[in-house]
Structure formats: structure tokens, C-alpha cells
Amino acid sequence: MAVTAATAALASGPSPQRRAGLGPWFALAPMLGWLLLFVIVPTLMLIVVSFSERDSLGRVIYSFNIENYLRAFDWKWLKILGISVWYAFLTTVICLILGYPVAYFIGRSSERVRGLLIMLVMIPFWTSFLIRTYAWISILSQEGLLNALLMTLNITSAPIGFMYTPFAVVLGLVYNFLPFMILPIYTSVEKLDGSLIEAAYDLGARPARVFGQIVLPLTKPGIAAGILLVFVPAIAMFAITTLMGGGANPTIGEVIQNQFTKARNQPFGAALGVLLLAIFLFSLWLSTKFRRGEED
Amino acid sequence: MKKQHTKLMAAACAGALLLAGCGKKDDTLKLFCWSEYVPQAVIDKFTEETGIKVSVENYASNEEMLAKLLAGGGAYDLIQPSEYTIQAMTKEGLLQELDQEKIPNLKNIAPEFRNLPYDPGNKYSIPWMAGFVGIVYNAETVTTPIVGFTDVFKPEHAGRIVILDDSREIVSWALATAGIPVNDVSDQNLATITPMLKDWLSKVKVYDSDSPKTAMSNGDTDLGVVWSGEGALLFAENPKFQWVMPAEGVHMFVDNLAIPKTAQNKDKAEAFMNFILRPDISKMISDEFPYYNPNAEARKLLSAEQLNNPASYPPGFDVTKAELFTDIGEQASKVDELITTIKVQ
Numbered sequence: 154m155a156v157t158a159a160t161a162a163l164a165s166g167p168s169p170q171r172r173a174g175l176g177p178w179f180a181l182a183p184m185l186g187w188l189l190l191f192v193i194v195p196t197l198m199l200i201v202v203s204f205s206e207r208d209s210l211g212r213v214i215y216s217f218n219i220e221n222y223l224r225a226f227d228w229k230w231l232k233i234l235g236i237s238v239w240y241a242f243l244t245t246v247i248c249l250i251l252g253y254p255v256a257y258f259i260g261r262s263s264e265r266v267r268g269l270l271i272m273l274v275m276i277p278f279w280t281s282f283l284i285r286t287y288a289w290i291s292i293l294s295q296e297g298l299l300n301a302l303l304m305t306l307n308i309t310s311a312p313i314g315f316m317y318t319p320f321a322v323v324l325g326l327v328y329n330f331l332p333f334m335i336l337p338i339y340t341s342v343e344k345l346d347g348s349l350i351e352a353a354y355d356l357g358a359r360p361a362r363v364f365g366q367i368v369l370p371l372t373k374p375g376i377a378a379g380i381l382l383v384f385v386p387a388i389a390m391f392a393i394t395t396l397m398g399g400g401a402n403p404t405i406g407e408v409i410q411n412q413f414t415k416a417r418n419q420p421f422g423a424a425l426g427v428l429l430l431a432i433f434l435f436s437l438w439l440s441t442k443f444r445r446g447e448e449d
Numbered sequence: 450m451k452k453q454h455t456k457l458m459a460a461a462c463a464g465a466l467l468l469a470g471c472g473k474k475d476d477t478l479k480l481f482c483w484s485e486y487v488p489q490a491v492i493d494k495f496t497e498e499t500g501i502k503v504s505v506e507n508y509a510s511n512e513e514m515l516a517k518l519l520a521g522g523g524a525y526d527l528i529q530p531s532e533y534t535i536q537a538m539t540k541e542g543l544l545q546e547l548d549q550e551k552i553p554n555l556k557n558i559a560p561e562f563r564n565l566p567y568d569p570g571n572k573y574s575i576p577w578m579a580g581f582v583g584i585v586y587n588a589e590t591v592t593t594p595i596v597g598f599t600d601v602f603k604p605e606h607a608g609r610i611v612i613l614d615d616s617r618e619i620v621s622w623a624l625a626t627a628g629i630p631v632n633d634v635s636d637q638n639l640a641t642i643t644p645m646l647k648d649w650l651s652k653v654k655v656y657d658s659d660s661p662k663t664a665m666s667n668g669d670t671d672l673g674v675v676w677s678g679e680g681a682l683l684f685a686e687n688p689k690f691q692w693v694m695p696a697e698g699v700h701m702f703v704d705n706l707a708i709p710k711t712a713q714n715k716d717k718a719e720a721f722m723n724f725i726l727r728p729d730i731s732k733m734i735s736d737e738f739p740y741y742n743p744n745a746e747a748r749k750l751l752s753a754e755q756l757n758n759p760a761s762y763p764p765g766f767d768v769t770k771a772e773l774f775t776d777i778g779e780q781a782s783k784v785d786e787l788i789t790t791i792k793v794q
Binding site: 312 | 509510512513515516519537538541608611614615616653654655656657663664666667668669776778779781782785786789790792793794
């Protein structure tokens with residue numbers, strides 16, 4: 154909140170001292186260059202390709218027609234998009250429910266323990282997410298570890314088909330994205346002013362009220378950032394959904410990947426990509442609104 | 450002044466980057482090949498014997514290879530396309546003619562794998578490995594006889610089937626079952642097989658082209674329509690995984706090595722081709738990836754166990770009878786859309 158206030162002050166008007174020379178631009182140059190090269194130029198290329206055609210080998214023929222977009226609004230692609238958004242929504246909700254208490258606990262523990270716990274959250278990043286997903290396959294498959302355990306304990310008599318189900322997909326997504334929910338919320342919790350909480354208790358508030366009126370509003374920026382970091386990449390994720398879901402219910406990420414790697418139809422893939430981008434921008438706008446709301 | 454100085458600096462930096470990028474001619478052999486298809490030991494041995502360094506980049510489908518090659522990213526010296534892609538690429542003049550004098554080991558290739566219709570006279574390509582798409586089933590859980598595709602997609606097998614995640618392949622099985630030539634993917638024929646595909650795909654549990662054997666060996670599926678190499682690995686792991694050449698018709702694929710027009714190290718690429726055609730090297734490939742080896746001299750070195758694997762070398766099967774894919778151009782997109790549509794229904 155302090156940061157947003159500062160930015161607002163900055164934006165309100167140029168003060169003489171703020172008019173720096175080229176220095177800041179030099180400092181910003183690497184980031185601006187990076188943004189230009191790897192965000193703006195590729196996005197523009199995507200938009201250009203999405204209005205183009207392709208030849209029989211899949212080479213892009215630059216032209217201008219909206220056919221790819223017309224095709225994209227067919228029910229089947231929208232249904233696939235709907236399923237992907239649903240998976241991403243479920244993933245986000247579960248990550249929030251599981252991640253918030255963890256982040257809060259880590260953020261409120263002593264500094265020494267905190268470092269250790271945060272490291273535990275980060276450790277999975279040391280291994281590629283693909284390898285970790287393959288590990289889930291050997292746990293969940295019919296001849297896997299979980300079924301072996303359940304059958305040894307006589308909980309089930311026949312193996313349960315966990316793999317290649319929506320359950321497996323959401324589990325894979327939640328597992329992969331949970332740290333992206335914990336870390337931003339943790340940052341907000343860590344910055345919480347403990348005296349505010351003490352004051353609330355001193356004034357006779359019960360824990361539920363302290364949480365609802367003090368803790369939750371103050372950690373809202375972290376929640377918003379976490380939701381964004383989980384929801385947006387989860388919609389477009391294709392590797393985990395293919396491996397865990399078995400490809401019978403393709404997600405929009407899988408469909409887009411197919412256009413580029415199998416169907417020789419980059420322009421259509423690009424059009425779907427642009428639509429996805431529009432959804433991302435919409436969720437970004439929603440999340441900024443959400444964060445603004447807390448200032449009012 | 451200061452501004453000008455900055456501009457100069459920027460120009461100098463850009464210049465330096467460009468120089469670093471293209472100043473020195475790169476003499477590494479750049480191999481662009483399928484993932485899980487070229488044993489590292491073969492590459493190491495090539496470098497050891499010739500001193501030529503090899504860099505490897507992988508792809509997972511012919512279309513992915515085409516897209517990356519045609520986008521101009523990275524000048525590849527050697528690529529590994531399947532038969533129909535060779536056909537499409539030669540038609541567009543994207544491959545270099547081979548200097549056959551530099552590839553004397555081509556004589557080791559069995560006559561039925563030389564001079565195939567997609568590349569008459571092996572002007573542009575040499576075969577790497579061939580294989581089939583067939584049926585694998587777990588004989589412990591499947592007790593009814595399986596002879597063809599219609600047996601696989603029976604109601605009692607619903608939810609226990611893994612198939613290749615490859616729209617062209619899936620469509621070809623339905624075409625063969627309907628008695629239509631597998632390369633005849635006209636709109637009308639696609640419409641004809643749509644009801645059959647809807648019925649089939651509603652029973653499929655897993656789509657996987659990269660490693661369909663995983664779902665089989667993990668017990669998540671009982672039947673599969675998969676690459677013969679995958680079937681061979683499953684059979685070698687446990688003979689309960691039986692291999693069947695589908696009665697409706699068998700499609701054969703032949704993967705090749707070829708040199709794109711944009712290659713910078715043609716001599717080295719040809720040296721690599723000649724190297725892998727050596728019987729002892731070709732055997733190393735067979736040891737790791739048990740597909741059908743078109744190299745007749747290498748086959749003589751294989752063990753009885755390898756040759757008796759019914760998925761690698763189907764007994765009594767005449768490879769000249771198997772159908773090869775031809776390029777279907779833009780229809781590929783329609784085939785893909787048809788399969789995707791059916792999947793989400």
C-alpha cells in the first residue's frame with residue numbers, strides 16, 4: 154500500500170528534483186530492452202500472424218483476414234477454453250485455501266524459522282516441473298505407490314484409476330502452482346504491522362474479527378498477486394495437463410501447441426493465443442480493481 | 450555530445466554482437482532429430498572417430514521440425530524426416546541432393562528399403578529406421594482374441610485403451626477399417642469415418658505419442674495402438690504384452706536422414722550418414738530403439754532375441770505390402786480439427 158501511495162505521489166506531478174538526466178534511462182535500458190525484445194515484439198508478431206494464412210507446408214503467408222478469429226469462436230474451441238478456465242479456477246481456489254494458512258504461518262514465525270520454511274517452499278524449483286510431474290505418474294498409476302499402499306492397508310481391494318482423470322490434472326496443477334500462491338502472500342504477511350493486531354486484541358476484538366478486519370485487508374495485495382500468478386499460467390499450461398490428463402479432454406494450451414507443432418496452422422494457433430492474451434489482460438484488470446478496492 | 454556518444458556506443462555494441470554471431474564459420478555438425486531416437490553412444494563414437502563435434506536438437510513431430518526449419522531458426526545440417534515429409538520437402542526444393550559416392554554404406558540397406566516411392570533412387574535421403582503402427586495388449590487382462598482395430602474398440606475395453614496422440618494416424622486406422630486407402634483423406638472420406646471415430650474415441654483413456662508404453666506398463670490401460678518400437682520394448686519387458694499387426698491393414702513409416710538446403714556442413718552430414726549405415730553402428734541404434742532395422746547387414750549382427758521380438762520383426766509379414774503415408778498438405782489441419790472436435794464431444 155505504501156508503494157502504491159508513493160507511485161501515486163510520483164504520478165501526480167513533476168517536481169524539479171525528479172527531472173533526472175539520462176542516468177535512470179541507462180539503469181532502465183536493460184529492462185526496457187528485454188521488454189521490447191521478448192514481450193512487445195513477440196506479441197506484435199503473434200498478432201500479425203493471427204491475421205495471416207499458411208501454405209501446405211505450414212509456412213505463414215502474410216495477409217489480412219479475420220478467418221482465424223471467426224473459426225476460433227466455434228463452440229468446440231470455446232468449450233475447450235471453458236474447461237481450461239474451470240481447471241485454472243479450481244487450481245487457484247485450492248491453492249488459495251491451502252496456501253494462505255501456510256504463508257501466514259511462515260510469515261508470523263521467527264526470522265530463523267522463516268528462512269528455513271521459505272527454503273522448503275522453494276526446494277521443488279530445484280527440479281524441473283516435468284520430472285516432478287513424472288514422479289506423480291509413478292505415484293498415482295494403477296501399479297503405483299499410492300495404490301500399493303491402499304491395497305496393503307486393505308483400504309481397497311482393486312487398484313483405483315487416479316491417473317488420466319480431471320482429478321489428476323487439478324492435482325498436478327495445484328502441486329505445481331502452490332508456491333506461486335504462498336510466496337506473494339508470505340511477502341504481505343511478513344510486512345504486517347504486528348502492533349495493529351495487538352491493538353485490535355487490546356480493543357477487545359475476537360480472532361475472527363482481527364482476521365477479517367485487519368489481517369485480510371492488509372494481505373489483499375499478496376492474495377491478488379498470488380491469484381494472478383496461479384490463474385493466468387494455469388489456463389495456458391499444456392505439459393502437466395497432457396501428462397496427467399491423458400489428452401482425452403484437451404486444454405486450450407494443448408490445442409494451441411498442436412496448431413504450431415502438428416496441424417501446420419500457426420495463424421490459427423496465433424489467433425487462439427491472442428484471445429488467451431485478451432483473457433489475461435482482463436484478469437489483470439480485475440486484479441488491479443480488486444487491489445484498488447482495498448484503498449477505498 | 451553526450452547523446453551522440455551514447456548512440457555510437459550502442460552501434461558499437463550491436464556491431465560486436467553481430468560479429469560474434471557470424472564472424473567464424475561454425476564447423477559443428479548440427480543434428481536436428483526426433484527425441485528418443487539417436488543414441489548418445491552413436492554420437493560420441495562419431496565424434497571420437499572423426500573429430501567432428503555434433504550438436505543435437507530434438508523435435509517431437511515432423512510438423513514441428515518443418516516449422517522450426519522453415520522459420521529459419523538455426524541452420525541445421527542434418528534432419529530426420531519421415532517418408533511423407535521427405536516427399537513434401539523435395540517437392541518444395543528444401544533438400545540437397547546427396548553425393549552418393551560419399552555414402553558407400555548405402556549398399557547395406559535392404560533392397561526393399563532403397564528406392565522407395567517418396568525418394569526414388571535415394572537422391573535426397575537414407576533410411577534410419579522403419580516401423581509399424583500396431584496393437585499391443587495385456588494378455589493377462591484381455592482374454593478375447595484381438596486381431597484388428599475393431600477388436601480394440603469394443604465396448605468392454607472402454608476406458609482401458611491408450612492410442613497415439615496423432616490425428617493423421619488415428620484417421621488412417623479408421624480409413625483402413627472402412628476399406629478406404631489411408632492416404633485418401635478427402636472431406637467426403639473424413640465424413641464417412643466420423644461416426645466410427647466418434648465411437649472409437651469415446652472409449653479411449655489416454656492419448657500419448659511420446660511414450661504410450663508408460664500407460665501400459667503402469668497398468669492404467671490394457672490395450673494400445675502404438676508404434677512398433679514401443680510394442681517391442683513392452684514385449685521385452687514382459688511377454689504378457691502381446692503384439693498384433695492389425696488385420697484391417699498395416700501402415701509402415703520410414704524415418705530418414707536428409708540434408709536441408711540451408712545446411713552449412715554438407716560433407717560432415719554425409720560422413721554421419723555413412724557412419725550410421727555401418728552395420729556395427731546401426732546395431733547400436735537397434736539395441737536401444739528396437740524398431741525395424743532397414744540395414745540388412747546390421748540385422749545379421751542382432752541377437753536371436755532381438756530378431757524374434759514380434760513387434761520389431763513381425764513374423765511372416767511382408768514389408769513391401771505395408772502402406773506408406775504420402776503428404777496430405779493443408780488437409781492436415783482438417784484432420785487435426787476433426788479429431789479435436791470428436792475429443793471434446
